[in-house]
Amino acid sequence: MTGRLAGKVIAVTRPQAQAGPLAAAIAAAGGEAFCFPLLDIAPADDPAPLAAAVARLADYDFAAFVSPNAVDHALPAILRHGPWPGGLQALAVGPGTVKALAAHGVGDCLAPSERFDSEALLDLPGLAPTQVAGRRVALFRGDGGRELLAETLRARGAVVDAIPCYRRSAPGDFTVLADAARLDGITLSSSEALRHLVAGLGIARVRDIPLFVPHARIAELAQALGLTRVILTPPADQGLIDGLLAYNWSA
Structure with a gap:
């Protein structure tokens, strides 16, 4: 096998439904993708909040989706109820979420084009206080997670309903990852995912393995946990593969 990653085994820890493109890019560069999701994704324990939001979706001005998982667990229910309401502005945190919405026929999505996080979405002119004050936002997300998006929109005068449509959990068994020969x-x-990795394997097991992360917030947490081989890459899957290709593997 030839390619920049020839002979390298790279763990892909995205949820199973989102792991394919990055794994394929690693393989195309000659590497071996070792897929081990560090987040298990399942429907929300209580389906009632999603059902209630779907029933009144036309009353909202914005529908925000924090991840492709939010799209995958909310859009089928929405489209079973009826077509996407005219005048409802879709919001997405990153390109993966935009792509997931488009796969369901939802276009004209407001999303950041460089940084892909809640802060970047909130920086868009379309979500300025003058644009959202008094308007209603359906925020489709997982259980728990960051409150920044909901809290900031509320502080700007919006009425925000946070709707848990999926739940996240740590893998039940780390044996396959722990037993990886290399x-x-x-x-x-x-x-x-980083917290789950450290809890599941321990700091000593991962301290000497390069960790490729596409956001400064993850890098800061890794360093705070005592991990020093942390490579901050550009955003999203493309950023991760660019970081893998640029890394000096002989160092």
């Missing part, structure tokens, strides 16, 4: 690098796409 890992040359690990990709991590969320702080929660």
Whole structure:
């Protein structure tokens, strides 16, 4: 096998439904993708909040989706109820979420184009206080997670309903990952996944493995946990693969 990543085994820790593109890019560069989701995704325990939001979706001005998982667990229910309401502005945190919405036929999505996080979404002119004050926002998300998006929109005068449509949990068994004969690098796409990795394997097991992360917040947490081989890449899957390709593997 030839390519920049030839002979390298790279752990892909995205949720199972989102792991394919990054794994394929690693394979295309000659590497071996070792897929081990550090977040298990399942429907919300209580389906009532999602059902209630779907029933009154036309009353909202904005529908915000924090991740592709939010789209995958909310859009089927929305579209079973009826077509996407005219005049309802879709919001997305990043390109993966935009792509997931488009796959369901929802376009004209307001999303950041460079940084992909809640802060970047909130920086868009379309979500300025003058644009959201007094308007209603349906925020489709997982259980728990950051409150920044909801709290900031409320502070700007919006009425925000946070709707849990999926739940996240740590893997029940780390044996497969712990028994991996070799890992040359690990990709991590969320702080929660990083916490699960450290809890599941321990600091000593991962301290000497390069960790590739696409957001400064994840890098800061990794360093706070005592991990020093942390490579901050550009955003999203493309950023991770760019970071893997640029890394000096002989160092």
